[in-house]
Amino acid sequence: MNRITKHSQTIILALFALYALAPVYLVLLASMRSESDLFDGPLSLPWPIETANYVRVWTESGFSTFFWNSLKISAAVTILVLLTAPLAGYAFAKMQFRGREALFALFLAGLVVPAPSVIVALYGNLQAMGLIDTHLGVILPQAALLMPFAVFMMRTVMQEVPDELIEASTMDGATPLYGFLTVVVPLARPGLMSLTLIVFLFSWQEYLLPLVVLQTETLKTITVGAASLQGRYGVDYGGIAAAGLIAFAPLVVLFLAMQRSFVRGLSAGAVK
């Protein structure tokens, strides 16, 4: 490859890195800038560095509560999916039963169902069940909406488990559940790790369900909190930037720490 081609390609790579990172950098700067510096321009370096914005949103605007609510909901959704989807994925991958194809198709159809398309009925149902304005009212539908993806992914993961190992455990007289827990789960660990990360990510990012289900201020999640902060104090840019950073920093850190596992999970189901 000649030098000109190579250099122009490097420039393209760098330009897109700038596109990816510049908005993040901008928020970081804004979150550490005091109000009076705002009109010095978006790229002026904040000096002195302010932590006041973080302190203010964390203590006064309720972001410590929003953060813990998001953590609680995302953790609960993740656990719920982890307790159910691997079993179902395993049944679809390794067990014979009537209606298998039809049931799997039912799950597959759900892969693309958007939350807004079911909210018209879901909202009334949650009301009837007394789940409006409760965390459970967000957790259950969210886990259900993520279920098709989780089951689909788990089926792919479980198909990789060698039949001989499963047969050996059956011949030892182990019950299917015992065999699943002692033989299959340890082998599927990387897949389970990916599932955990992806479900946690999607759940943390969710906006519509917490927006319509939760009404009490102290129950709201970080995405809803960040969005409402934008509306409420339209001018507190430092505060909004700090809030935005609190909302996405854990995800970015998690992703960078476990890139491989994340990417494997997100590309699950993609054709090679």
Added chain:
Amino acid sequence: MTSRPAILFLLPALLLYAAFVVVPILQVVAYSFFSWDNGIAQEFVGLANYTHLGSDSVFWAALSHNAIWVVLTLAFPLLAGLLLAAILADRSPRTIQVMSAIYFIPRTIPLVVAGIIWGWIYNPLFGLLNYGLDMMGLGSLAGAWLAEESTALVSLNVVGAWTFFGFCVVIYLGAIQSIDPSLYEAAEVDGAPWWRKFRDITVPLLNNSTLFLGLYAAIEAMRFFDLIWVTTQGGPGYATEVLTTHVYKTFFLVGDFGYAAVLSVVLLVIVLSLSAIAFRLLRAK
């Protein structure tokens, strides 16, 4: 294996999925055939609610915005992802890992937060975009990006692309790395320049990934809500209205249950048809 444990293994996932997704879908379909008053079903009216679709100009505008969103997504993030993956594939494993991580970071950011950040970049008074244009002497191009009908949808698509192109890079990279290297070696012996290898080997062999990403993008373009809701809420006017925001407004703000159900059914029919096409095409390969 007998079928009893299979049912038991399936049951927890199935119950949760049925209770909060399948049943609500069936209810939405049923709701669309009734007239409603104050959230209470009155009587069966057949397709009467559906006839409103024809005269609802917001619905058609929303649908066209969803379609434009698909085209823009195919034109920008998908192509960018293909090009970046092809370039990256020639570099060292370390570079590949670092760069694909950088490109992927925006996807980990909640769309709500992405909308807030970019809302700032587009801010007409002190946003980075107008500031940058000014610095380059292009101040005349500056505008109120999200507040003008002509630029709002495209500006938002740039935000959508920001969160999506890294995903395309990752999918394409995986596929490129499984292409037989001898194909490239043969082309090099023939002295083919980079762009010709890209056009004649990489692009045709990535057909499957392109199909997958294209269908994925089309389905996502029908489903997205957060980004619009947190930035423009469908405005200015109806310039960025999409099906999901139209459903939301019809249900929560107008309170028209029957018609909100109709719009939900239309949305469901579109995404389910797209995914049926996707599965047929991808399985045929």
